[in-house]
Amino acid sequence: MRYAARVIPGRGEGRKLGFPTLNLEIPEGFAAEQGIYAGWVWLGRGAGERQMAALHYGPVPVFGVKEISLEAHLIGQDLTAPPAELSFELVKYLRPVRHFEALAGLQEQIQADIEAAKGVLEKV
Numbered sequence: 001m002r003y004a005a006r007v008i009p010g011r012g013e014g015r016k017l018g019f020p021t022l023n024l025e026i027p028e029g030f031a032a033e034q035g036i037y038a039g040w041v042w043l044g045r046g047a048g049e050r051q052m053a054a055l056h057y058g059p060v061p062v063f064g065v066k067e068i069s070l071e072a073h074l075i076g077q078d079l080t081a082p083p084a085e086l087s088f089e090l091v092k093y094l095r096p097v098r099h100f101e102a103l104a105g106l107q108e109q110i111q112a113d114i115e116a117a118k119g120v121l122e123k124v
Contacts, residue, residue: 003027021071034058038117054117061099
């Protein structure tokens with residue numbers, strides 16, 4: 001299912017770790033299992049080319065954030081200016097949200113998640 005979402009300001013941790021994300025307002029009626037997903041993103045109102053993405057839905061325990069967030073890392077992209085809105089589709093659930101004691105472990109897992117998402121999406 002394809003969802004539309006407004007891009008909202010984030011905390012900037014993804015960029016500091018080397019994995020910039022677009023933080024999304026959770027769409028009304030969105031009810032996915034918390035975790036990491038491979039998915040597609042269409043920038044703007046969804047008329048453009050689809051982009052490969054790794055998406056996170058859930059809390060961010062390594063930073064002590066208990067609130068549920070939704071964010072998308074566009075694989076191979078680093079936008080200079082984020083769009084006001086986008087649309088996205090979750091393709092495959094990759095893993096649950098986990099807590100990491102150290103940022104290095106989180107960085108390694110994010111890289112593995114990106115590679116897993118890319119592997120899934122290249123076959124679709």
